[in-house]
Amino acid sequence: MKYTVHFLPDDIKAKASQGENLLDVAARVGVYIHASCGGDGVCGKCKVKIVHGSSPTEKGSKLTADEQAKGYQLACNSSIDGDLVVQIPAKTKADGTALKRKPKTTRSISARSLDSLVGKWDVDPPVEKRFLKIDPPTSEDNVPDLQRLMRAIRKGCYDCEEPTYDHPAMLQDLPFILRQADWQVTVIMLRGKRAEEPDRIIAVEPGDTTSHFYGIAIDIGTTTLGGILLDLNTGKVLADASVYNSQIGYGEDVISRIIYSQRPTGLKELQEKVVGSINQIIASLCTKQGIAARDITYIMAAGNTVMSHLLMGLNPKFIREAPYVPICNQLPLARAAAIGIDAHPSVRLFLYPSVASYVGGDITSGVHACQMHKSPKITLFIDIGTNGEIVVGNNDWMICAACSAGPAFEGGGIKYGMRASAGAIENFHMDPDTLEPMIITIGHSKPCGICGSGLISIVAELLEAGVIDQQGKFNRKLNHPRLRESVDNYEYVLAWAKDTMPGEDIVITEVDIDNLVRAKGAMFAGYVSLLESVGMGFEDLDRVILAGNFGAYIDLERAISIGLLPDIDRELFFYLGNASLMGAQISLVDHKRFRERNQVSSLMTNMELSENPQFMNHYMASLFLPHTNMALFPSVQKKLS
């Protein structure tokens, strides 16, 4: 972010990157510009005047020659190519006086000081490639091939324990590989998962292959799988890839997957689907780097408990039935090829251990990545989603829980809700006087729906503008063309039909708002319940860490305004990104960090919230914007009053 954009008359300065869209920059810092079409350049409303500097633009037909001559451009068609001073045209009231603009506070949770969270790690992976020159056998020295190999491995290390080895595949080929390679081979060895375990030889390759040394880290999400290819000699990320979980055809959430898995061949089908998605990731990463799947020597993965069960072919039936018991939390290192993953037959797949049926390996991995288990700071770790997961604690104790927030954050149960893909309204501002919207869509196309972060923005803005009250009900007294009553509902029109992709009005309804309130209420009740169970409150928190892709798009002030996040010092909030993938990545590169993972799961105690009466009380109290107890939200109270 090397350039500065100075917005007038608000007098707000924003940092911006080369090529960034000017409307995005304005939206990010809360500068309201009227914009109806999501950034598609068709409504022609987002006129701004470039006072100083220049901003490349497509001179759209929506501007008159006169306007163009005066330096007006459409913000949504302008990009950053240097420092700018931008004047937002004044709007006038009915009496002809200029409307006074009220600058807003807006703040994304930056990934600042990620290093301080995740720490440093060494390039010393849990798998090793070692080139060996072995003495050929003679009459005087005719110990077996395997012993000869072991001797070469332990050369110069007299107290090293003898490695174990894969049987029988490695042994069957060993004598031929040794002789064909003239006794110069590369062994691939797994380091013991714990320090006291011996290493294990998993493959022997002819010649010196140490320069080809790759691993893959994968986050197995219910919806999406993300993977990265790592060079295990340098620790560098060489490529990344992401695919939809092809189980998605069998249901969007884990519950519908569990139900499907109970069909006669359901479990096998679901296993094949997720394995297929992993294979897509592997193929994509290998293609990008020009290597073969056989060159991968380790796969480190993290997923929720249901995904882990399905991947391993373990029946998740009892995860869904009270008292919600998984088969196991920890899985031994599996051979990836044994479950159909396209990898060398000896390559292992490690899955991060779960804590409970609804607090999975993705959370363990995330907590492991951010080193909560090594810091004395009391941390609230949050992964917001249909199944929101919450962890509170530090290096001495951790307590965790899952909240069934419902699908609102992913656009589910929202009339025009959608996933965060092209056309989704992801950011929203409202002119507090005109109540006209500023809509930013993903990809700057015409809007076709609302994604989770957009929903939070919309509700926060409606609340702050007084369009809805703290119960999420529209102010019936307001008379505004965008506010109307439909058949059985009140709604606000975000975009008129002519500006939308489907060609119909895109609205937000009271039912939508109610669904969001329930979702954020569940999360917030979760924080309170966990903290209360250890006799703490928000004032005891030293840090709040947001994990998951969702966190990247959340505006912190607005999330606090609606009561999704606690109203505490903004400097305590951190955004970790895909923490699950990051944990897998770190473990794949540094085996000492990897070995610490057991400290994480052994520290974590699960709390079942679903049947907890305290949780239900806190949930009921949270069904308000931001909360029935406004003392918990002093800054929001100030803003609303």
Add this chain to the structure above:
Amino acid sequence: MKYTVHFLPDDIKAKASQGENLLDVAARVGVYIHASCGGDGVCGKCKVKIVHGSSPTEKGSKLTADEQAKGYQLACNSSIDGDLVVQIPAKTKADGTALKRKPKTTRSISARSLDSLVGKWDVDPPVEKRFLKIDPPTSEDNVPDLQRLMRAIRKGCYDCEEPTYDHPAMLQDLPFILRQADWQVTVIMLRGKRAEEPDRIIAVEPGDTTSHFYGIAIDIGTTTLGGILLDLNTGKVLADASVYNSQIGYGEDVISRIIYSQRPTGLKELQEKVVGSINQIIASLCTKQGIAARDITYIMAAGNTVMSHLLMGLNPKFIREAPYVPICNQLPLARAAAIGIDAHPSVRLFLYPSVASYVGGDITSGVHACQMHKSPKITLFIDIGTNGEIVVGNNDWMICAACSAGPAFEGGGIKYGMRASAGAIENFHMDPDTLEPMIITIGHSKPCGICGSGLISIVAELLEAGVIDQQGKFNRKLNHPRLRESVDNYEYVLAWAKDTMPGEDIVITEVDIDNLVRAKGAMFAGYVSLLESVGMGFEDLDRVILAGNFGAYIDLERAISIGLLPDIDRELFFYLGNASLMGAQISLVDHKRFRERNQVSSLMTNMELSENPQFMNHYMASLFLPHTNMALFPSVQKKLS
């Protein structure tokens, strides 16, 4: 052996068992009775007079009524049913005077004081069945099924390490077994192979199955497989079985098996064959006891290095090529079902580790059984066969070697040689005056050939009677109808055509004798070479232990006479039986004994004799009956002079 048989006029008293054949008893203690037909009752020569007591007999047609009235019976048709006094009829010389009978010394190596060799063992097998009553999950206690199982296993044992477990088979079925069995299950756990290894859960069965707890010990011989079924709750042997190794169609010895294994599908065929033989053993044992193969919880086996390789599907190619390198000596615990053995999928097969290409797991098992590794006594351990194996040492050191003795001990390379089966001459005495034979065959049928122990008896008797000289050449000066020159050979007729099964004369030739001399010479040169390599001689030995089935039938005096065994105090010789099977049996019942097995293989140092010039010198010196250095055989020298 509760009865006494007193032979007159030799005045030799023999102990005998109920139902034993009278000719066998006489042969065993060296009482000569003329017998040409092997005990078939057809030659009618073995007449004896029952002086006191009675001996059930088939009154054969070969006796006159007068003879029968006088108490004469055919020894080969008479059995023991009480104390007896038996008169052997006097033979007369040409001059009418009675031939003076010269009693002989004969001595089988008894399995006396086996306890002092193998020691005691506890019933505490390396596999365990434990019945568990598990707490069902509740909302307050909803840890995963596996953790719940682990908790029940470790109940009351706070410092026990958590067991490992088989993945994924065990986990896949676990939740259903637990619930169907109402949380009462039996776990089958492998004890760590070493004390520091955690136990491993290999199966979970519904209900209490602890009373059904069986293991199988198997000796995998090149020719024959022997197995026993053990009740692992009591340590008792419930059944035994033995089958030919069905690899035998691909060659009689390990070398021809190795050659066959190099064909395109040879290795796989040979593996299938030996697995098939193991399955025959298992089927036979299970049928005898009325149990299912699934009830077997452990298989402990021992075999030579080539058999071990072939069973595990490991290519033995380089065992045959100098410098004779096996792929490995130690094999990890394999899953029996993975190589096709008919057993529960999780049951492990343990194979005793080899020491070298030609000193295999059968020898390690035998040495382990007799506890050489725990005794300060200097012991010579011998397994006589085509590949004779020799071990010398004690609890501080052991040195071992294989001698390629050739197939003479198994009837190979002998004109009328055969395996030790029905019709094989297994014992032989010669009247030193008449040079007429006393032939005992296996099964008391008409003779059809000579087995190894018979061959040793025949050559020793020919030598002691002066029919052959110390070079193994027939005394050309003797004029006797049984001694004759054939086309290119001298030979002695053991049985005339009319008394034999094939209807032709059965003879022993000079070439046969030469082959035996080479075989025993290789063994003897092996003892000397090994002892010499540690600066010792026979006078330093505290014990000689014979292992293998062959040892059971060897007459100690005769084996010393021909120089197969050293001429030392007879009290130092022990016969251990199928030591390989015994080692497997002990390990299967007592895991503490099992864990000591590594002490055995780590103590044993292999010496390659085949290219050792000292061995060749000793071998050349041993090609004499009993040896060129008669000072080594003082008792034989006395007998021959």
